Amino acid sequence: MPRPRSLTTHQIAAAALTVIDRDGLPALSMRTVAAELDRRTMALYRYVEDREELECLVVDLALGPVLDRAASDRAASDRADRPAAAAGPRARLLVLLELMREAVGAHPGVLPLAVRHHGGCPSALRWRERLLEALAEAGLDAPRRASALHALVSYVIGALELEHQAATAPTVGASVPETFPLLATALATRAATDPALAFTDGARTVLDGLGLGPGPGL
Amino acid sequence: MPRPRSLTTHQIAAAALTVIDRDGLPALSMRTVAAELDRRTMALYRYVEDREELECLVVDLALGPVLDRAASDRAASDRADRPAAAAGPRARLLVLLELMREAVGAHPGVLPLAVRHHGGCPSALRWRERLLEALAEAGLDAPRRASALHALVSYVIGALELEHQAATAPTVGASVPETFPLLATALATRAATDPALAFTDGARTVLDGLGLGPGPGL
DNA sequence: CCTCGTAGGTGTAGACCGTACGCCTAAACT
DNA sequence: AGTTTAGGCGTACGGTCTACACCTACGAGG
Incomplete structure (x- = not known):
C-alpha cells in the first residue's frame, strides 16, 4: 500500500564503500554517500538510523x-x-x-x-x-x-x-x-x-x- | 627578549587528559581543553600544531x-x-x-x-x-x-x-x-x-x- | 625610566560535519 | 478515483577544526 522504497541498505552500503575506496575514510559522510546515490542528504535517514548504523552496514558488506x-x-x-x-x-x-x-x-x-x-x-x-x-x-x-x-x-x-x-x-x-x-x-x-x-x-x-x-x- | 610562554605542553596534555577522564573521549576538543585551562580556543595553537599533535601529547602523558x-x-x-x-x-x-x-x-x-x-x-x-x-x-x-x-x-x-x-x-x-x-x-x-x-x-x-x-x- | 620588538592571546569567520523537524508528493491498495 | 503511507527534500541549529589578522603584555636594550 505505501510507496515502495527506491533504495536498499545494500545499495547505500555499496555507495559508502565506493566513497571510502575512492576518497578515503575521512571523506565518508552522510552528504558524500547521498551524493554518490544522487540523493539529498536527509534521504538516507529513511533507511539508516544514524551514521553509526551506516558504518555498520559498510563493515558488513566489506x-x-x-x-x-x-x-x-x-x-x-x-x-x-x-x-x-x-x-x-x-x-x-x-x-x-x-x-x-x-x-x-x-x-x-x-x-x-x-x-x-x-x-x-x-x-x-x-x-x-x-x-x-x-x-x-x-x-x-x-x-x-x-x-x-x-x-x-x-x-x-x-x-x-x-x-x-x-x-x-x-x-x-x-x-x-x-x-x-x-x-x-x-x-x-x-x-x-x-x-x-x-x-x-x-x-x-x-x-x-x-x-x-x-x-x-x- | 620575547614575552615568556605562560603554558607548557605538559599542562596542555594534562588538561586534555582531565577532560577525557571526566567527560569521555568524545568531549575532547580544542574548545574544551582551552576552557579547562581558562584560555580561549586559539591560544592552544601557539603550543600545538593541530589536534593530531595534542592527541599525541595526551597519549605520551598517559x-x-x-x-x-x-x-x-x-x-x-x-x-x-x-x-x-x-x-x-x-x-x-x-x-x-x-x-x-x-x-x-x-x-x-x-x-x-x-x-x-x-x-x-x-x-x-x-x-x-x-x-x-x-x-x-x-x-x-x-x-x-x-x-x-x-x-x-x-x-x-x-x-x-x-x-x-x-x-x-x-x-x-x-x-x-x-x-x-x-x-x-x-x-x-x-x-x-x-x-x-x-x-x-x-x-x-x-x-x-x-x-x-x-x-x-x- | 622609557621605548621597542617579539611573541602570546583573541575575535572573526569559513568550511565542514550530523541530524531534528516539517513540508510536499508519488505510488499502490481499496 | 480516493486515500493513505512513506519517500524525498529544504531548512536550520549546534558542533567541529583552524586560517588569518589584530591587539597587547612583557622583558631587554638604551
Missing part, C-alpha cells in the same frame, strides 16, 4: 567475502576439490584468519570501522563462530575455546591495525635510530618483509601457543 | 607511567627487592605487557588515541624498545625479535581494543544465542572472566608460541 569464500572452501572440501582447506583444524583456522586479512585489505579504509563495529556486525560474528567451530574440532573444550578465541581475535585486530598504520603513516621513524637501536633494526626488518608473510607468521605463533601444533596438513 | 614503573621495577630488581620482576625474560615481558594494560586502564578513554598514535609517541617507542631488550636477553636474534615484537604488539593492541569495547558496548549480543551457539557460550565465558586474567592468559599464549616456555621465574 566483510561479506570472508564468509562467502569460507563457505565455498568448505563446499569445495566436501567435494575434495580443495583438500588443503580441510586438512585440519589448524589449517582451517589459518585460512579463516587470512581470509579476514584479505577482506580488510581489499578495502583498507574500512579497517577503523571494522575494528569499531566488529562486535555488532553479523559478518564478523559469523566469522567468529567459524573460528570456534574449528577450535571445537581441534578438541578444545568451552573454556579453552573462549580463551583461544580471545587470543586469536586480539591478534588479528592488532595486526591489521599495525599494518594499516604502517601503510598510512607519515614516516614517523626519523628520530628512532639513535635512541632506540633495537627498535630501529626491528622496524627495518619489518619494512622489508611482505606484510602477508608477517601476518601469517604471527598467526602461526599464536596457534602454536594455543597448543595447536603443526599438524599433518601444514 | 603512557608515561609504563616506563616509570618499568624503570623502578628494574631498579628494585637490582636491589633484589622484587626478584620476580627480574626472574627472567619471560617474566619481564609479561610485566611489560601488563604495565601497558594498566596504564591504558587508568585512562580508558585514551585507548583509541593510544592505538592511533602508538607509532609516533616517544613513550610507546620506549616501551617497544624495552620489549626488544627482553627478547634479546631471551636469546632471540634480530629477525626473530622483529617477528616476536610484531606478534606481541599486535596482541596487546587487539586485546586492549576488545576490552575497551566490551566495557563501552551497548550490549550488542541480543540475537547471538540462537544463531551462533558456540559464540554465545564463548561470550558468556568471557563476560564471567576477570579482564586482567584474560589479558594475561592471552599474553602467556603468545609467549608460549614464541618458544619462551614457562621458565623458573613464573
Whole structure:
C-alpha cells in the first residue's frame, strides 16, 4: 500500500564503500554517500538510523567475502576439490584468519570501522563462530575455546591495525635510530618483509601457543 | 627578549587528559581543553600544531607511567627487592605487557588515541624498545625479535581494543544465542572472566608460541 | 625610566560535519 | 478515483577544526 522504497541498505552500503575506496575514510559522510546515490542528504535517514548504523552496514558488506569464500572452501572440501582447506583444524583456522586479512585489505579504509563495529556486525560474528567451530574440532573444550578465541581475535585486530598504520603513516621513524637501536633494526626488518608473510607468521605463533601444533596438513 | 610562554605542553596534555577522564573521549576538543585551562580556543595553537599533535601529547602523558614503573621495577630488581620482576625474560615481558594494560586502564578513554598514535609517541617507542631488550636477553636474534615484537604488539593492541569495547558496548549480543551457539557460550565465558586474567592468559599464549616456555621465574 | 620588538592571546569567520523537524508528493491498495 | 503511507527534500541549529589578522603584555636594550 505505501510507496515502495527506491533504495536498499545494500545499495547505500555499496555507495559508502565506493566513497571510502575512492576518497578515503575521512571523506565518508552522510552528504558524500547521498551524493554518490544522487540523493539529498536527509534521504538516507529513511533507511539508516544514524551514521553509526551506516558504518555498520559498510563493515558488513566489506566483510561479506570472508564468509562467502569460507563457505565455498568448505563446499569445495566436501567435494575434495580443495583438500588443503580441510586438512585440519589448524589449517582451517589459518585460512579463516587470512581470509579476514584479505577482506580488510581489499578495502583498507574500512579497517577503523571494522575494528569499531566488529562486535555488532553479523559478518564478523559469523566469522567468529567459524573460528570456534574449528577450535571445537581441534578438541578444545568451552573454556579453552573462549580463551583461544580471545587470543586469536586480539591478534588479528592488532595486526591489521599495525599494518594499516604502517601503510598510512607519515614516516614517523626519523628520530628512532639513535635512541632506540633495537627498535630501529626491528622496524627495518619489518619494512622489508611482505606484510602477508608477517601476518601469517604471527598467526602461526599464536596457534602454536594455543597448543595447536603443526599438524599433518601444514 | 620575547614575552615568556605562560603554558607548557605538559599542562596542555594534562588538561586534555582531565577532560577525557571526566567527560569521555568524545568531549575532547580544542574548545574544551582551552576552557579547562581558562584560555580561549586559539591560544592552544601557539603550543600545538593541530589536534593530531595534542592527541599525541595526551597519549605520551598517559603512557608515561609504563616506563616509570618499568624503570623502578628494574631498579628494585637490582636491589633484589622484587626478584620476580627480574626472574627472567619471560617474566619481564609479561610485566611489560601488563604495565601497558594498566596504564591504558587508568585512562580508558585514551585507548583509541593510544592505538592511533602508538607509532609516533616517544613513550610507546620506549616501551617497544624495552620489549626488544627482553627478547634479546631471551636469546632471540634480530629477525626473530622483529617477528616476536610484531606478534606481541599486535596482541596487546587487539586485546586492549576488545576490552575497551566490551566495557563501552551497548550490549550488542541480543540475537547471538540462537544463531551462533558456540559464540554465545564463548561470550558468556568471557563476560564471567576477570579482564586482567584474560589479558594475561592471552599474553602467556603468545609467549608460549614464541618458544619462551614457562621458565623458573613464573 | 622609557621605548621597542617579539611573541602570546583573541575575535572573526569559513568550511565542514550530523541530524531534528516539517513540508510536499508519488505510488499502490481499496 | 480516493486515500493513505512513506519517500524525498529544504531548512536550520549546534558542533567541529583552524586560517588569518589584530591587539597587547612583557622583558631587554638604551
